[in-house]
């Protein structure tokens with residue numbers, strides 16, 4: 001059976017970027033109120049850190065199966081129930097959620113946010129050789145799952161602020177790809 005992956009979910013602000021597709025314009029600064037909105041919503045999410053992280057990754061790998069190629073333990077798995085039992089998947093779910101938690105806890109400190117995300121970006125570019133477009137796809141899936149699972153906290157205005165945050169995450173992560181010389185394959189290249 002052949003899979004056709006749905007198009008990646010869109011984020012708020014766009015430009016051409018290292019992945020050769022539309023990307024965030026820049027890491028938009030967040031106001032005090034916006035930071036508070038992010039922290040409030042995240043508090044409810046992070047209480048269920050592992051479960052939410054696993055739901056996000058299952059949705060990601062089911063809807064975008066090519067993203068499994070980087071994970072030795074479950075790259076050939078098709079069934080979500082089977083993937084859910086993979087220790088590698090659970091471990092990565094916790095790592096993603098913990099990295100996001102560090103970002104949310106340090107929104108008052110842009111240097112810290114950019115250095116945490118630069119480390120993540122560098123590791124994924126150099127060690128894991130992950131195509132940067134998967135970060136954009138995963139960002140969209142994160143927003144989708146959080147809005148579905150926590151509708152009472154992810155109201156329209158909170159969603160908007162969260163999409164700014166995810167664009168910031170993507171901006172810093174892909175900045176590290178550029179810094180390590182990841183080659184841009186742009187559709188406009190000749």
Ligand code: HEM
Pocket residue numbers: 067068070071088092095096097099100120123124127128130134135138169
């Ligand atoms: C916000 C998004 C993400 C965060 C915060 C994140 C975080 C992490 C962290 C902290 C590690 C361990 C660091 C290291 O190996 O040096 C890791 C490992 C890894 N990540 Fe991610 N990651 C993200 C997205 C992705 C995506 C989109 C993919 C691929 C589709 C991916 C693939 C991997 C792989 C293959 C490993 C190694 C797994 C292993 O050794 O078992 N990550 N990630």
